[in-house]
Amino acid sequence: MNGAHALLHSLVASGVDVCFANPGTSEMHFVAALDGVPEMRAVLTLFEGVATGAADGYGRMADRPAATLLHLGPGLGNGLANLHNARRAGTPLVNVVGDHATFHARYDAPLQSDIAAVAGSVSGWLRHTGSAAEVGADAAAAVAAARAGTIATLVLPADASWSDGGSPSRPHPVPARAAAEPEAIKAAADVLTSGDPCVLLIGGDATRADGLAAANRIAAATGARLLAETFPTRLERGAGVAPVNRLGYAAEQAVHQLRGAAHIVLVGARSPVTFFAYPGKRGDLVPDGCAVHEVVVREGLATDALVDLADLVAPGTSATPAAAARPDLPTGELTVASAAAVVGALLPEGAIVVDEAITSGLGLPGATAGAPRHDWLTLTGGAIGYGLPAATGAAVACPDRPVWCLQADGSAMYTISALWTHAREGLDVTTVVYNNAAYAILRGELLAVGASAPAGAGSRSRSLLDIGGPRLDFVALATGMGVPAERVATAEALAAALTRAGREPGPHLIEAMVPPLVG
Missing domain, CATH: 3.40.50.970 (Thiamin diphosphate (ThDP)-binding fold, Pyr/PP domains)
Incomplete structure (x- = not known):
């Protein structure tokens, strides 16, 4: 079995069965191997930024990674903007980036580039596969890393793809995501029940229905102002789901939302800052004298932390879901x-x-x-x-x-x-x-x-x-x-x-x- 077949079989065995692709010459053995692995759905895109953005959208909704297939460093570079968005979202995603054959790299061919330097800016896991014998295990490791909520990039030299000696790998264990420490939950509970004005700012997986319900209970029981990060990865909302307002994009709006807070409790969210620097204005949105308390990092188990926190400060409290309501259909020119x-x-x-x-x-x-x-x-x-x-x-x-x-x-x-x-x-x-x-x-x-x-x-x-x-x-x-x-x-x-x-x-x-x- 050549390396390309080993790669595809290993991806599928680990639960990656969709690949958004924009391949080139170095990836042709991967393309040819698709005929022997019908479980893998290959979706052609005409630009690498579409492939990477599609993998981001897929991962956010499937809660498991898709793969991309990209051509050398320039192809990876073309997809970088949407890989940046995926990194900020914590989307599980596996990049397979073709590279020149190992023996060809010394010629400095026109498409030769420092793929690791490009990939390193967005990847939480990065590996350059050395031979066909390593491809299967490297692919399984990439999927395991991605499933923990990061971008994993596997660089695949053309000769590792076409050479024999590859073998499929079983799935690798997925690294555990960070959980909130009991001390952090207790400290947040003390702050929220202190009587001081508090903001509960949530993000990460806390913007799904279970996390929103727990956050709603906390806000109802403690009087904390509840906000979600400005741009959530995936926000479940609508009738029957506990509602949440998002922190404003405009600095003036965000300042108004946070004004007067003595404490900001972060559960799966980053400390709030402006998107850009503005002359004569602060970039840090935390009010003067306000203390920031991080319960769990954005990539961690934010919903679990909120449920534990709600059980401490809001026992017996139920969430209040959004009521069903629709605007009347308007008439006239569009605005x-x-x-x-x-x-x-x-x-x-x-x-x-x-x-x-x-x-x-x-x-x-x-x-x-x-x-x-x-x-x-x-x-x-x-x-x-x-x-x-x-x-x-x-x-x-x-x-x-x-x-x-x-x-x-x-x-x-x-x-x-x-x-x-x-x-x-x-x-x-x-x-x-x-x-x-x-x-x-x-x-x-x-x-x-x-x-x-x-x-x-x-x-x-x-x-x-x-x-x-x-x-x-x-x-x-x-x-x-x-x-x-x-x-x-x-x-x-x-x-x-x-x-x-x-x-x-x-x-x-x-x-x-x-x-x-x-x-």
């Missing part, structure tokens, strides 16, 4: 608010929402809070171009659930080729592209950093934040890749398009023409 109301009115039960709507999505949390139960995936690392690929992976992971990708226009263009994979795989993804012809978020940041142009000037600077000349035609882009698409400009038309998409199998795209929230 950010009316588009959100349409989504809230029509979001189907069991939906997976992949949110990269950015400024056009500011009304979505409120409009969907009482919608039927659903999952919400967010841009954990801030590297845009995540939405369309993550929707790809979520749909592969959960083929029985509708996926709604709510996507800003500028960031859509980073990974627009994901639509081709939606069509090729027949994925049940309905994409709403909010076309406001602007990088509206950057218009806001231009003001926030105090870099706005003086009166009477600024046309050159503003042009760098304007994507309306020429205005992008997402209907043409989608139909050119095999995805049925239509353009809407009114709330009634958006509602009709979403209803039609829900009745028809396969992918759809709706181009929603909205004004920019930041002018």
Whole structure:
């Protein structure tokens, strides 16, 4: 058995049976070996950033890793932005990165690069396989590391792939995730019941239903303000699930939410900071004189910690779930608010929402809070171009659930080729592209950093934040890749398009023409 067959058999034996791929010459023996391992589903993407983002979306919904297949260092580099998002999310993910044959490396061929340096910036586990005999065990070790909530990168030289001597490996033990120490739980309980104003900030796996219920009980019993991290990995929400507000992205909003707190208790969340530095403003959002208490790290067993904490401070208390409620269907020209109301009115039960709507999505949390139960995936690392690929992976992971990708226009263009994979795989993804012809978020940041142009000037600077000349035609882009698409400009038309998409199998795209929230 050659190394490529050993690799595939070992991945499948360890529970990795999906691979999002953009291969090249060094990976051809892996590709050929797929015919002998039918249990592995290979999904072709046209850009590595789609492959890595899809693996992120898959891992968030499947709670187990998918693999990527990437071509040498440049291919890995092309996928780095969405690997950054996956790292910040704690997504289980296995990268298989092809490399030159070991004997070819000395020639410094055109695609030769320092793969380890590139991979090291996003990988919690990294190994360069030495021979076909090592491939199986290395693959099993990679999966075990990934299952603990990290990115594992296995670099596979071409000769290790094509040479004989490989053998499959059984699954390796998965490293235990960090659990909260009893002393940390007791200390948090003491703080929360002290009578001082407290904020309970949760993240990681605590934003699933069980963690939210425990956090809701704690807040009800102690009076603590309950918040989730700004961009959760996977937030379960909707009617029947205990609700939670998210810490604001804008520094002013976050400061308001945290103001007056004497203690911030972190359960699976990082201490709050601004996303960027701003002249004359603090980057640390912790109020002066406020103490921070970490119960368990973000990658740890946050839900378990919250359940234990709730049993201490809120015995006999029940969580209060969100009530079923939907906005009325609006009418008239589309705005950010009316588009959100349409989504809230029509979001189907069991939906997976992949949110990269950015400024056009500011009304979505409120409009969907009482919608039927659903999952919400967010841009954990801030590297845009995540939405369309993550929707790809979520749909592969959960083929029985509708996926709604709510996507800003500028960031859509980073990974627009994901639509081709939606069509090729027949994925049940309905994409709403909010076309406001602007990088509206950057218009806001231009003001926030105090870099706005003086009166009477600024046309050159503003042009760098304007994507309306020429205005992008997402209907043409989608139909050119095999995805049925239509353009809407009114709330009634958006509602009709979403209803039609829900009745028809396969992918759809709706181009929603909205004004920019930041002018």
